[in-house]
Amino acid sequence: MNSFTRIIKSGFVSFYRNGWLSVAATGIVTFALVLVSTFVLLLLLGSSVIKNIQQKIDVEVFFKDDAKVADIITIKDQLAQNSNAASVRYISKKEALEIYKGQNDRNQKLLNQISEEANPLPASVQVKAKNPDKLDAFNQTLESDFAKPMIESRSDKENRDIIQRLQRIVSFIRSLGIFISLVVLTFAILVVFNTIRITIFSRREEIEIMRLVGASNWYIRGPFVVEGVFYGVIATAIAMLIVYLVVLAFGPALSGYLRDINEDVPSYFRANLGIILVVQLITGIGVGVISSMIAIRRHLKA
Amino acid sequence: MIKMVNVKKTYPKGILALEDVNLSIGANEFVSIVGASGAGKSTLIRLMIAEERPSEGKIFVNDRDISHLSHKQVPYYRRKIGVVFQDFKLLDQKTVGENIAFAMEVSGMKTSEIKKSVPKILKMVGLLEKQQAFPKQLSGGEIQRVAIARALVHQPKLLIADEPTGNLDPGNAWEIIQLLLKINQFGTTVILATHNKEIVDALQKRVVTLKDGHIIKDQKVGRYSLKK
Ligand SMILES: Nc1ncnc2c1ncn2[C@@H]1O[C@H](COP(=O)(O)OP(=O)(O)OP(=O)(O)O)[C@@H](O)[C@H]1O
Ligand SMILES: [Mg+2]
Numbered sequence: 001m002n003s004f005t006r007i008i009k010s011g012f013v014s015f016y017r018n019g020w021l022s023v024a025a026t027g028i029v030t031f032a033l034v035l036v037s038t039f040v041l042l043l044l045l046g047s048s049v050i051k052n053i054q055q056k057i058d059v060e061v062f063f064k065d066d067a068k069v070a071d072i073i074t075i076k077d078q079l080a081q082n083s084n085a086a087s088v089r090y091i092s093k094k095e096a097l098e099i100y101k102g103q104n105d106r107n108q109k110l111l112n113q114i115s116e117e118a119n120p121l122p123a124s125v126q127v128k129a130k131n132p133d134k135l136d137a138f139n140q141t142l143e144s145d146f147a148k149p150m151i152e153s154r155s156d157k158e159n160r161d162i163i164q165r166l167q168r169i170v171s172f173i174r175s176l177g178i179f180i181s182l183v184v185l186t187f188a189i190l191v192v193f194n195t196i197r198i199t200i201f202s203r204r205e206e207i208e209i210m211r212l213v214g215a216s217n218w219y220i221r222g223p224f225v226v227e228g229v230f231y232g233v234i235a236t237a238i239a240m241l242i243v244y245l246v247v248l249a250f251g252p253a254l255s256g257y258l259r260d261i262n263e264d265v266p267s268y269f270r271a272n273l274g275i276i277l278v279v280q281l282i283t284g285i286g287v288g289v290i291s292s293m294i295a296i297r298r299h300l301k302a
Numbered sequence: 303m304i305k306m307v308n309v310k311k312t313y314p315k316g317i318l319a320l321e322d323v324n325l326s327i328g329a330n331e332f333v334s335i336v337g338a339s340g341a342g343k344s345t346l347i348r349l350m351i352a353e354e355r356p357s358e359g360k361i362f363v364n365d366r367d368i369s370h371l372s373h374k375q376v377p378y379y380r381r382k383i384g385v386v387f388q389d390f391k392l393l394d395q396k397t398v399g400e401n402i403a404f405a406m407e408v409s410g411m412k413t414s415e416i417k418k419s420v421p422k423i424l425k426m427v428g429l430l431e432k433q434q435a436f437p438k439q440l441s442g443g444e445i446q447r448v449a450i451a452r453a454l455v456h457q458p459k460l461l462i463a464d465e466p467t468g469n470l471d472p473g474n475a476w477e478i479i480q481l482l483l484k485i486n487q488f489g490t491t492v493i494l495a496t497h498n499k500e501i502v503d504a505l506q507k508r509v510v511t512l513k514d515g516h517i518i519k520d521q522k523v524g525r526y527s528l529k530k
Contacts, residue, residue: 063460196317212353212453214380215408217373300373 003219014199016226025195025231026238029287032181032188033280039177040279041243043273046170053163059127059138060135060155065093067123067150075147076125084137086128094137096121122152135160137196178238185287192291196203196224202203202297207299217300224296228288236284241276303329303460303491304350304394311345311515318514319345323359329459332486334502335495336526337512340420342359343495344388346512347464351495352376362525363460384453384490386463392437392444398424398448399433405455419455427451427481443474450481461485462493467501475501502526 015022063072073090080088091099097119129135135156141147142154200207210220251265258265269276309323325367326492327333330508335343348354349361351421352368361369363379371379392401399420424430427447446466455500463482467475479501486492496502502525503507509524510517518530 002412006407206393209393209404210408211377212351212385212387212391213405213408214377214379214456216377219377219408219410266520 003222007219007222008226008254010223011230014223015077015230016053017106018195021195021198022231025192026235027047028191029235031229031236032184032287034242035184035237036181036261036283037243037276037280038246039173039181039246040276041269041272042173043170043177043206044275045268046166048268050163050166052088053159053166054108054186056131058129059135059142061125061127061139061142062122062152062154063124063150064152069250071146072123072125072152075141075150079125079127079138079143082127082137082141084130088128088260089126091126093119093121093123096124098274119251123159141286171196185283186275188287192287193295195231196227196292196295199227200224201276204299211300219298220277221293225289226293228290228292229285230288232245232284232286232288233281236277236280239280243276303327303331303364305362306349306492307360307362309349309356309361311342311354312357313351313418318515319508320356323515323517325510325520327491329384330486330489330491332483332492332505332507333494333506334505334509334524335493336497336502336509336528338528339497341516342511344464347385347462347493347495350462351380351383364486381456382458382460384450384456384458384461386449386453386461386466388468390449390465390493392445392448392452394437395438396518397434398429398440399436401448402452402455404450405416409456410506411460423451423454426454441474442469443477446474447481448480450478450485454485455483456530458490460491460493465497466494467496467498472500480503499526 018025059076069092076088076090079085100121128136129137142151207220247266247269251269254265304325304327306323306325309320309325310318311320312318313372323346333530335346337343337501345354350358350363350368353369356369360367363383368379393404396404398519400421400517402423403416406419407413409417415433421430424433427446429444429448429451432444432448434439437448440448450463450466453463461482466478468497470478482492482494506523509517509519509521511521511524513528
């Protein structure tokens with residue numbers, strides 16, 4: 001054995017000698033890690049949802065019923081020439097009804113109320129954009145004096161509202177997450193700090209003698225830092241398991257909810273497993289190291 | 303080897319422990335430091351091992367000023383000197399062997415090397431058969447010898463013993479002194495702080511007398527007397 005293995009061994013011995021205290025310290029660190037990773041997951045998911053929606057924004061232009069088909073086609077052709085247009089499609093009132101019927105084939109009662117004569121669905125032009133961030137490029141056509149009176153509504157504006165609302169929610173979650181995480185992490189540091197202080201207290205004689213016979217500060221500090229790191233690593237393992245189980249349990253429900261924007265939460269979690277693990281390890285070990293360094297400081301004055 | 307220049311030490315709350323201390327100790331000397339309780343003997347020793355820093359003055363050990371050692375340097379400095387503490391500073395929950403090994407582990411010695419060295423050192427102080435015993439199971443003289451053994455783990459050129467004959471009967475006390483003399487003969491400077499008149503008188507070596515924190519006498523071949 002050399003100094004390094006001695007330090008590791010000594011740290012591990014304090015960890016299990018502390019018994020319930022170690023359990024409590026590990027518990028609070030675990031709690032903090034689960035919380036931090038929940039927020040990180042939510043944020044990652046949120047920004048991915050936003051990105052997905054952004055990519056899905058097509059401009060859908062709905063026309064008033066009195067607009068002439070020929071005029072609509074003219075507008076469609078103008079849009080097709082726009083450099084940001086990937087594809088343009090005209091959907092007549094009749095086609096709109098077919099599509100609607102296809103989507104709602106179960107609700108027969110509703111369908112019966114809609115006949116071709118009393119068709120409430122508008123004709124529309126759908127534009128898929130090459131760059132979803134630059135939908136304003138179509139304004140030149142759509143806001144023109146020729147087109148404007150015929151247009152009932154445009155869907156990209158609504159979508160943009162949704163995105164803005166989502167962005168606000170995500171930034172709220174971020175602030176909330178940072179705040180709550182800081183509070184819980186501070187609490188975790190305090191608990192670990194006190195646990196390690198108790199270890200130090202029970203070994204103060206040993207520490208004093210170590211100093212007197214020429215142990216370096218790192219040799220004295222080492223075991224306590226190792227003890228702190230143990231709390232962090234074990235807490236990471238437990239927190240990882242908890243987060244994984246939670247995702248398994250609630251992921252499918254969330255995926256169902258987010259189906260329209262194509263988010264499979266469990267597989268999304270699996271894809272981001274590495275990030276979560278790294279975040280947890282850094283946080284957990286950070287809590288352990290910071291706490292132990294503060295706790296031992298007083299005892300090192302040579 | 304050691305040179306103290308105008309050293310003064312005050313503890314917190316203005317307690318004056320040492321003042322105007324000028325002392326020079328050469329290599330291979332055997333010096334007794336005597337003085338009444340509270341005269342400042344242990345304080346002098348704590349200054350020499352950089353456990354305390356002088357309030358004023360300078361302390362040179364091997365021409366190096368140790369009053370300004372950095373926190374990093376102190377441990378390495380301490381490994382070069384052996385100290386026998388007035389209160390032993392042995393760990394009750396460790397055996398004699400483990401106490402000795404502890405001091406070696408701290409400096410990063412290999413386990414295999416430690417296993418070989420511990421019995422050798424215990425043999426030097428005549429305690430080989432007590433390696434597995436705990437300090438509580440030993441006599442006062444034996445504990446004192448364990449403390450000396452631990453002080454020797456790094457083969458120091460300087461050994462400082464604070465009151466090593468404190469609670470011993472004359473026979474045991476004399477055995478300890480014989481041990482220190484032997485160590486001195488092998489080429490180690492020995493500094494001995496003591497109250498013990500018989501021993502100091504019998505030693506016929508240098509005696510430095512402290513009174514209320516001042517050196518009042520420094521004799522080449524001294525006798526124990528606390529008067530000027
Ligand atoms: N850590 C301390 N804090 C405050 N005062 C101290 C401290 N250590 C010693 N003193 C004081 O300094 C003075 C010298 O003490 P020191 O321990 O050096 O005496 P000593 O000569 O070793 O005595 P003894 O023979 O009883 O061991 C005493 O008045 C003591 O009360
Ligand atoms: Mg003393």
